[in-house]
Amino acid sequence: MLPIRLMATTGILGYGFTEEAFNAGVAMKPDLIACDAGSTDPGPHYLGSGTPFVSRAAVKRDLGLMVTAGVEHGIPVMIGSSGGSGSDAQVDWTLDILREICAENNLTPKVAVIRTEQSKDFLQAKCADGKIAPLGPIGELTKADIDDAVRVVAMMGPEAYQKALAEGADVVIAGRGTDAALFAALPLMRGADPGLAWHLAKIIECGAQVVEPREGQDCVIGTIYDDYFTVEPGHPDRRCTVTRVSAHTLYENPEPYRLKEPDGTLVTDRCLFEQLSERVVKVSGSRYEPADAYTVKLEGARQVGFRTVFIAGIRDPILIAGIDDFVVSCRQRIARDVGALGIAPEDFTLSVHLYGKNAVMGELEPEIDGPVHELGLLLDVLGRTEDISRAVLAKSRYAFLHTDFPGRMCISGNLAIPFSPSDMHVGAVYEFNIWHVMECADPMECVRMEWMSPEEVRAWRN
Amino acid sequence: MAKLMDIARVVRGKNAGALLLTLDVMFDDEETYRKVRDSGVLSPRTIAPLYGVTDNEVAIIPFDVAKAIKITVPRRVRSGAPGDTDVYGAQQHVPLMMIDLPD
Numbered sequence: 001m002l003p004i005r006l007m008a009t010t011g012i013l014g015y016g017f018t019e020e021a022f023n024a025g026v027a028m029k030p031d032l033i034a035c036d037a038g039s040t041d042p043g044p045h046y047l048g049s050g051t052p053f054v055s056r057a058a059v060k061r062d063l064g065l066m067v068t069a070g071v072e073h074g075i076p077v078m079i080g081s082s083g084g085s086g087s088d089a090q091v092d093w094t095l096d097i098l099r100e101i102c103a104e105n106n107l108t109p110k111v112a113v114i115r116t117e118q119s120k121d122f123l124q125a126k127c128a129d130g131k132i133a134p135l136g137p138i139g140e141l142t143k144a145d146i147d148d149a150v151r152v153v154a155m156m157g158p159e160a161y162q163k164a165l166a167e168g169a170d171v172v173i174a175g176r177g178t179d180a181a182l183f184a185a186l187p188l189m190r191g192a193d194p195g196l197a198w199h200l201a202k203i204i205e206c207g208a209q210v211v212e213p214r215e216g217q218d219c220v221i222g223t224i225y226d227d228y229f230t231v232e233p234g235h236p237d238r239r240c241t242v243t244r245v246s247a248h249t250l251y252e253n254p255e256p257y258r259l260k261e262p263d264g265t266l267v268t269d270r271c272l273f274e275q276l277s278e279r280v281v282k283v284s285g286s287r288y289e290p291a292d293a294y295t296v297k298l299e300g301a302r303q304v305g306f307r308t309v310f311i312a313g314i315r316d317p318i319l320i321a322g323i324d325d326f327v328v329s330c331r332q333r334i335a336r337d338v339g340a341l342g343i344a345p346e347d348f349t350l351s352v353h354l355y356g357k358n359a360v361m362g363e364l365e366p367e368i369d370g371p372v373h374e375l376g377l378l379l380d381v382l383g384r385t386e387d388i389s390r391a392v393l394a395k396s397r398y399a400f401l402h403t404d405f406p407g408r409m410c411i412s413g414n415l416a417i418p419f420s421p422s423d424m425h426v427g428a429v430y431e432f433n434i435w436h437v438m439e440c441a442d443p444m445e446c447v448r449m450e451w452m453s454p455e456e457v458r459a460w461r462n
Numbered sequence: 463m464a465k466l467m468d469i470a471r472v473v474r475g476k477n478a479g480a481l482l483l484t485l486d487v488m489f490d491d492e493e494t495y496r497k498v499r500d501s502g503v504l505s506p507r508t509i510a511p512l513y514g515v516t517d518n519e520v521a522i523i524p525f526d527v528a529k530a531i532k533i534t535v536p537r538r539v540r541s542g543a544p545g546d547t548d549v550y551g552a553q554q555h556v557p558l559m560m561i562d563l564p565d
Contacts, residue, residue, distance in 0.1 A: 040477070040479065040480055040541070041476075041477055041541075041549070041550045042542075042549065042550075043480075043541050043542025043546075043549040044480070044540075044541070044542045044543070045542065135479075135481075136479065136481040136482055136536075137481050137482075137519075137536045138481055138540075243528070246525075246527045246528040247472075247486075247488060247528045247530060249525070249528070250484075250486050250525060250528060250530055250532055251476070251486075252476050252477065252478055252484065253478055253484065254478040254479075254482050254484055254521070254534040255521065255523050255532065255534065256523060256525040256528075256530075256532055257523070257525075271527065273527060304543070304544060305544075349544060351544075351545065353547065359547060360547055360548060360553050360554075360556075361547075361554070361556065361557070362547055363514070364512065364513065364514050364557060366512075366556070366557050366560060382544050429544070430542075431540060431542065431543035431544065432480045432540055432541065432542070432543070435479065435480055435481055435540075
């Protein structure tokens, strides 16, 4: 069955790729065209709200090219972690785009839908059974954490993808899975070496991160043989280098040698990276250690309030010289003014970020005393309710604009406010409150699968 | 005195999930990489105060094949949670790049 060829179209569905690279990749007759849509990098909002962090237009463009070529050439197309967080709402959103693509291009694929959002009853039972443990520096999971979470997804392994492929799916739209599981699924089911399959999957899942020159996202092709695999760019004018490919093993991983997956650990300490040709890198020596238990990562987010923000510039040199004391006196005035509205201190937090001083590093900023001629002021209010958030921000804006300070000459206003309206209402705010691993009796325990005929795809409504 | 930014090709930081920050230092040549790796200048004791964590929370892992040194520390605030200033963790590498190197 070897070699097996996999095409990763882009790092995240919607981040784009060139048609030149994609067409060249398709001409190499890959056994799979796939892309993981997921990332937690943009933060907890997207899981919490069940909304994507890429645009519908961008996903439609990427997915449209993939599905059209896949159907034409009989190559299965798989999307993992749909919509960014892989929640049911984001799977539905992706299905709606697929429906539109199929209708517009008169395509009739057989579609497998894989969902990995978890029910609270299931999680409570697992938690009570002692099957859920922290993943990193976070507390033990409690019953209240599960109750508080708006959405919880499980990061599945390759098994559901394999079931979908074995049963003849043309297109797979999946919920949250590990990036690598999406690409390891096919080679593993065809008997490839697990170390090579997982390592290849891990390297190509981020798309053109391993490609030079770095000119944005693009397609990458991985080919797995008996005792090695190769990585190369789809684009004819680009190349994969040993430096890029080996360095990618570091990327976004807490350690480079051991990468944890649901049913084992990829071990890369004895890997050999070789430049096979100008554009192609060969990798060998990757190993996979099976785990005793099958575990999936859980990601959950809870709502923590409502945010309103305000941005302004401070140019006055007298104010900049005394900015720390000024912030203190503004805070005192805000506490008084907000208290008069009947809003309690525990109902909100006000964060003051001073760009140009220490807004990025906070108290860890090493260069705190450099000369500054202009400061960016960001006021960030997190309120228990939308009304509280808006009211506190409005009082804060007024305080920063008009509070007096020693030596003040600019008595008509302290801030350059760039917009009208000035206050930006961000809406609900979430935080990750579940970042744990759950032991599964069976890999499919955390997965729900359904099939859609071409007619059902075309008739689908979000 | 030279700083790490004067001799490294890459000094970067990024989330490793929502709870950890991981920093990579990469070098162009084997000699510079080995010199820094073996000098002890990148140690839990030097890194911990830069990131407001304790020595035993700092993991430092050399990765010879990429001529790179990986440093992983816990985030002080979970990514995107109230109080965070850098959701992706992409601009937290600066204290590391400013580290002074022994002559």
